[in-house]
Amino acid sequence: MTAEALLPVAGAVLAETAILAGVILLLDRILPRRMVRERHDMALAAILIVPILFVLPFFLPGEANVLPVIEGSLPQPVTESAAAAPQANVMPVITEAMASPTSGLDLSVFVLPGMMLLWGLGAALLLIRLISEMTSVSALIRRAQPLRQPIGASLSRPARVMVSGEVEGPMLAGFFRPVIILPEDMMADESLRPVLEHEIAHLARQDNLLEVTIRTISALFWWNLPIHALRPLIAREREKLCDAYAAERAGGGEAMADALLKVASRQILGRSPALALPAIRRKEMLADRLRLLTRENVSGRPRLLLSTALVPAVFFACAAAGPKLGPAADLAEDEKPTEEMTFSASAIDPAELYFAARRGRTEEVERLLAMGADPNAASYGDGTPLIGAVRSGDHGILTRLLAAGADPNRAARGDGSPLISAAKNGRYAMAIALLDAGANPDMGVRGDGNALIVAAHRGDLKMVDILLEYDANIEAAQIGDGNALIAAVQAGKINMVHALLEKGANVDAFVIADETPLIAAAQRGDLDITKLLIEYGADVSLTVPVPVLTDPSRQGFRSPISEAERYGHEDVAEYLRAHGAEHRPPA
Incomplete structure (x- = not known):
């Protein structure tokens, strides 16, 4: 899931929500005043479905890329002289629309990351503000005192009632154990019961939790x-x-x-906590509420058409109109493209060859390659066709792609490389084929490690042996992913740890941001691996730096004993101390 996929979905959700909000605000003006439930439910549904509309496109099956036939665009037999001559641009619109993302100005280099950063910063600030307001409400409840005088009449349901000198009117406060808070000087007599029932209505409807949910969605979006x-x-x-x-x-x-x-006459309406639900928050709304109470018959039950049928219909309409980024649905036999529907290579979606390889469709792979599809084209969020072939486990497609010039070392951030994918999926024959084709066994990809790291983390001894037979460097590291021995320790694979040590892995290897094998064992609290590493000569006091460029919160020095103590693994810490472990940062 990349910025190239997220931002179009965000734009679609924005458009859908804008249309839906416009309809709801229009209905708010024209519906009768007594239809309160309808207004509330439609507006609430429009907000609650925003996260669903955002996530849903990534699960809905995408449409198959069947290109339309344009008159005059069918391929003609290519002669040797015609092949050398420039071809006419018979499909300017389609070619331009489906051009490679790398052609022209690449907005993903600056604009897309900048927009994602802005999105993240805005959401973080609003979430921090929300947490601060929740903390303020919790502190208000802790400072409040239980109501000592009895309430004149029993309430419709049990509720905790407290008093506080910090509030000016009745309100419901709290989230998981909400309480009704009254001003200290307000008498809880029979005349106050309707206001208390108003706050109990908030409690019964769980409006406190709904408000937090709405605020969370508003912060994220x-x-x-x-x-x-x-x-x-x-x-x-x-x-x-x-x-x-x-x-x-x-x-x-x-x-x-x-x-x-009565409440309004005594309430000055100072600033109440943002997440509390007071009986009266804004006096300008009071007149409308009083008119409804005295003149209109407000029903708590929604009308069938608006709340039961309209809201789901709008949701499904938005989902149908939005983008669909899931795996493409299979085509029926009569919908599959024929030889007469082929086009030039410039009109081929780079993702087509990947999905054909991923699904093990040999004939489709052959057809796309014959049309001139690039066997090294990377599909955003999926990888290269070779990676797709490895994931499908189809050795024949892998061989065909390699013969067509697919680069076994073509990597994609977030998807690794073909060899990393083979190690991740336990494809031994494919790993050998890739290595024979020139795959670099030590090539790493940030965030995906390298093939040996992946195999060690899985505890796959057979894959490790294959890679080492092809001269993989057992110490090859990737910042943030460690090396093979560190990965095995982090995964708790003691048999793999033992095998790597037997094969000559450096027991004190240091990788920036991943420290050393013994530090990793101390962080896990794995006493058995700790003992094994020490048996193989690990330095129990080896103290290494954690540079600020990796993580500002981690700047300093770490050692096995510091990590065992920091994570509270006392059995490991005691064992280390018994072997003379000390924390030794440089002077």
């Missing part, structure tokens, strides 16, 4: 402005629904209206 336009509508209609709940249980609409006026 802060760039989706329609979400922010719908939040005030939800807050407004939520209060009206709670008013209706309280009116049904505490004397009717007029009693609820009188209680709200």
Whole structure:
């Protein structure tokens, strides 16, 4: 999943949410005032489906790339003289639209990473703010005192009621164990019961958790402005629904209206915690609430058409209209392209050859290669055709791609290399074929290690033996992925650790950001591997630097004993101390 895939999906979600929000805001103006539940449910659904609409395209099967036949574009027999002559551009539009991402200005170098960074920074700041507000509410609850005077009438459901000098009106506060907080000078008598029932309505509806969910979605998708336009509508209609709940249980609409006026007359409306749910947050909304309580019949039950049918219909419409980035669906026999539907190599989607190899479709691979498909074209988020062939396990396709000029050392960040993929999937014959074709056994890819590291992490002794027979360097390392011995220790594969040590692996090998095998064992708290490494001569006091360029929070020095103590593995720490381990950073 890359920026090239994420940003188009984000754009589609933004467009879908904008249309949906526009319809909801229009309905808000034209629907009768009493249809409170409909307004609330549609606006809430529009926000809650945003993460689903964002993730769904990556699971929906993509459409098969069947190119249309353009009159005059069918290939003609190629003669030797015609092959040397420049070909007419018979498909300018299709060729331009399906050009390789590397042609022209590559926006992914600067623009896409910048946009992703901006997205991440904005989400991080808003999430930090949300956590801060949740902490403030929790602190307010801790400082509040239990209500000592009895409540005049029993409430519709049990609720914890507390008092605090920091609030100016009744409110529901908290998330997993919410409480109703009253001002210290407010008498909890019979006249206050409707307001208490209003807060109990928030509790029964779990509005506190819904508000945190809405805020989390708003933070993660802060760039989706329609979400922010719908939040005030939800807050407004939520209060009206709670008013209706309280009116049904505490004397009717007029009693609820009188209680709200009583609270409003004494409440100065200072700034209340953002995540608390006060009985009255904004006085300008109070008049509308009072009109509904005294004149309208607000029902808590939604109308069938709007809430039960319209919201799901809109969701499925958005999902159908959005992008689909999952694996392409198989074509029916009558839909498969024929020889008459072939085009020049410039019109071939680079992903086609990868997916054909990934699915083991030999004939399709042959057809695409005959059309001039590039056997080294990388498909974003998937890798190269060779990697696809390795994943499918089809040795014949692998051989055909190599014969067509596929580079066994062509790597793709996040997908490794063909040899790394073979090690990851235990494809021994394919690994040998790649090595015979010139694959570099020591080539690493940042984030994917190298073939030997992957095999060691899996505990695959047979793959390790194959790689070492082809002169793989047992000490070859990749920053962030360690080396073979460190990877085996981190995975807890003691048999692999023993085998690598027997084959001559350096027991004190140091890799930046991955430290040493003994430090890795101490971090895991693996006493058996710790003992094995020490038996093979590991330096129990070897202290290595952790440079700031790797992780600013980790700058300093580490040793086996420092890591065992830091992670609380006392049995490992005691064993190390018994063998004279010390933490020895340079003076």
